[in-house]
Amino acid sequence: MDSHDLLTIEVEDAHSAARQGHIKLSRGTVATPFFMPIGTYGAVKTLAPWEVRELGAQMILSNTYHLYLRPGMDLMAQFGGVHKFMGWDGPLLTDSGGFQIFSLASLRKLDDDGVTFRSHLNGSLHRFTPEKAIDMQRVLGSDFVMALDECPPGDSSAAVWQAALERTTNWARRCLERFDATEPRYGHPQSLFCIVQGGTDPKLRRQSAEELLALGSGVSGYAIGGLAVGEPKEALFATLELMNALLPGDKPRYLMGVGTPADLVRAVALGMDMFDCVLPTRNARNGQLFTPTGTLNIRNARYRTDLEPVQAGCDCPLCLRFSRAYLRHLIMIREVLGLRLATAHNLRFYLRLMADMRAAIQAGQFRDWSQDFLRQYEGEQA
Ligand SMILES: [Zn+2]
Known part of the structure; x- marks a missing residue:
């Protein structure tokens, strides 16, 4: 499938970078811009999938790291993916597990090949590589698959951010090599997103975006990670302005983990299409x-x-x-x-x-x- 066919923009706002369109997926068409409720463990906390649908959700998000630890990928394979397991038949995105490893697990060893970590549940030892992140999301059968990225703490130095973005590029390349978009999973095509890193440093953000763009048309969309980790709001919006200028207009832009209602309105004005955040459910x-x-x-x-x-x-x-x-x-x-x-x-x-x-x-x-x-x-x- 030509990934350029994924997003159709219908209206571009005359006074901002806001755009309205739709993403056509085999499990349903999603109108953009849109927000994804979070179903971390295969459930949007307290709600049944039909209730989530009735509230207006078009696509939901689930977490590879959590589903890998509990209940495990063997059960996911037996079910034929996370959709059947949790009774959600609409589009679904899974994250790669990168963010959870770096924020929840006790980090044992990060190297260029992957990351070895201890489970936050029982301290057991595990290893994720870019290839494994793709293989797990193949088993989950998510409609949107995320490349494995490195997410350093928000207060990291520029040198740490630079090393993280370069590793993220290498991992994205390996994810793309492992990922086969021509082979549907459980009868449905999957699409791969890569994640722009680089903190709030415009030079590093540009480097990250340009390196990911150079990976070519096998990438279906671009996520913007490493934000909403305590940086000032001006830095968040300046980063989005740069992303709007650098990222191609014909592919979805996914702003990860943001934010308040006011943040969403301002991010849509800066050309963002997709959002997820724990705020509505946790609050x-x-x-x-x-x-x-x-x-x-x-x-x-x-x-x-x-x-x-x-x-x-x-x-x-x-x-x-x-x-x-x-x-x-x-x-x-x-x-x-x-x-x-x-x-x-x-x-x-x-x-x-x-x-x-x-x-x-x-x-x-x-x-x-x-x-x-x-x-x-x-x-x-x-
Ligand atoms: Zn109400």
């Missing part, structure tokens, strides 16, 4: 609810007798039926229903935000829409 379980005027902490005592919905006009299962007072009660006693309803609201908020952005771009009104959204969300300073 929900902590009682933090997203609304158009900012986040609301439902644990606050002022909501104990508040009969209003979390967000007036929201079409989620929480806001349609229940009050802030009831959700606060459920969250305070850690009732599972409270976690489910809060998660549903936050995911619906994110997924509706993406749908609103797509509609605004299509209507040629993205600039006005995003100014209004940011003014309301961030208050007077926006």
Whole structure:
């Protein structure tokens, strides 16, 4: 399959780099820009796959590292992949495991060939190489496969970032050699993404992007990694501006692990197409609810007798039926229903935000829409 056929851009915004289009996959067509709920262990925490679908999710994300440790790739192979295992028949992206190794596992040995690490669960010893990352994602059968990358800590020196990006390029080349896009898995084609690294140093980011572009057309899309690790917001957006200038317009751009609703609006304006983030699901379980005027902490005592919905006009299962007072009660006693309803609201908020952005771009009104959204969300300073 010619990877250039993956993304079709329908509308480009006249006042920013925002673009609206679709990605055609064998498990369904995904409208861009879009947000992927995270199903780390083969489940979006607290929700069934049909609920995730009803909330508006088009594609979800799962984690190679976690599924490799539990329940293991042998079971994934028996099931014929992660889709059948978890009952999600739509498009699905798996990460390579790189980020989890570098953030969760105790690192034993990193070398040019791969990385040996100890499981964060029981200390058992494992080794990932670029080839193994591809082989595992072949077993998982994900629609989008990520190349293995090295993710140094956010406060690393330029020398560490440079070594990491060069290793990431070499690993991406090896992933591409291992990956065979012409051979469908479980009857569905897979597409390979490579990950741009380089921290917030424009010179290193450019080097990383140019080296990955030189790998050629076998790469279906580009992810931007190593951000949202504590860098200032200006550095994040400056990096995205550079990525928008360097990355080809006809392939999807995936901004990994970002971010707040305001971050997503600004990143879409800088030409980003795909997003994932733990914020909506994790914050929900902590009682933090997203609304158009900012986040609301439902644990606050002022909501104990508040009969209003979390967000007036929201079409989620929480806001349609229940009050802030009831959700606060459920969250305070850690009732599972409270976690489910809060998660549903936050995911619906994110997924509706993406749908609103797509509609605004299509209507040629993205600039006005995003100014209004940011003014309301961030208050007077926006
Ligand atoms: Zn709601």
